[in-house]
Amino acid sequence: MVKYKIVQKVYALQRRFILSERNHFFQRIKRIFTGLKRLLTYNIATIMFGALLLYMIITVVLYATSSHVTSYQVTVGPLTKNPVCTGLALRKEQIVPAGASGYVEYYAREGMQVRKDGSVYALTNNKKEPKSVELSEEQLEKMRSNMANFSYGFSGSDFYDAYSFKYELQGSILQAAGIMEQKTETEKKEEHTDSNALIGEEVGNTVSLGKQTVYTAPEAGVVVYSTDGYEGITEENITEDAFNEKSYKKTDLLTSKELAAGDPVYKVITSENWTLMVPLTDKLAAALSGRESIKVKFTKDGESQNGSLAIVQVGNQKVAKIQLQNGMPRYASDRFLEVELVINTQSGLKIPLSSVVEKEFYVIPRDFLAQGNNGEGKGFIREVDSKNKSSVTEFVEPVIYKEVNGKGKEIGWGDENDTSGYCYVDTSAFQEGDVLKKQDSSETYTVGKTEELQGVYGMNKGYAVFRQINILDQNEEYCIVSQGTSYGLQAFDYIVLDGKSVKEEEILY
16 A cells, blocks of 8 residues: 555656646747747847948958958159258358448338449437338238248248348338338439438438438349358358257347447448358268259249259368259248258159069060050951961950060151051960961961050959059159059059069959
């Protein structure tokens, strides 16, 4: 009886376990169907977002695992930038002292050219009271333009230029207002009868000759109202210390205070010929070695001029001595001038050397060129079956990348009638051993000779396309290639930066 009860308990436990597992199974099935039901109730926006997310994940994975082709945009310009240096200007200058004591009235503006015995300034015993000036709108616009140009080229390290410009602007205002305007010959004779030095000279309308003495220029030249201690420096006595801009000091001579006799009142530059002394590095000195002339561009106003060049030694410093014959009045008040030495004159399409590759071409004599049936295309006549000496031929119009004459010079406009030289033909157009026939002749040529041309792979079309180049100049990183080459490059084309990393007609993007 006891044994029977134990069996019943075991059977009951087994039944309970089986029912429990069955309930768990049905609960899992129910959860799965509940999840599917919930998924099917999502709206179309959620489904589209999920598809887009999946696409982005796949794209990122493909991009991360694939090789990348870097592009380079072709630019136009010189191989390297021209060096920009600071030059020291040496001129023939003469400081003029005041002839007597008194208050100064200036008749010549800063940078103005005066002739010998031309009126420059006057001295009076009484200080002149300031006078209000009214200018027209046109005159004001001119003043604004001058101030804008000065502001554009202003450098904080040359603050002394602000004072020179201030007095130059004052002189321009006085002249524009008519205070320094030229009088008629009758008025001059009436006012200047007491001074032979003033006959025919311009003086200010506000100047009373009875109370002042007008002084004229001892030599013809350009008037400058500043000194800097460099007036006596020449090409022969210059030292290395002269190139130290940090110790440079400029003294303005324009003043409203009373002058004593003998005080410097202005200086006059008496020659149009002047010299720029430009300190050089050893590398730049070597690059300029052998040149007898050079073009310089002044960064102050963008003007350029040519001058004779000589490399000289000043102490331990190599210096370019550039002698100029014009342009001096524009920079009369500047001692140090920033100039661009124009030594890189070769210009063209600039590309990196890493882009350059070489491709093999069949070389075919140009006298085998034939005209197509319509008389427009150029190509070659190929025998269809040369082994059996068949007379059947076909006209093949391949891509001709380059044509050169017998001297190796590329054929240009007007040289089409010259049949000497060779054509460089893409190797995909023929097979080695193909026989070409000359038009209206029995002469033949067997294709086989090859030569290489330099080029790059263009990627404007999305796949690698060979573009021929003609290198004009190069350095360690870049080269300059000519423009207008047949099957060549144009400005702003995109090329493969590493030409050896791709193959022709390979899909790039």
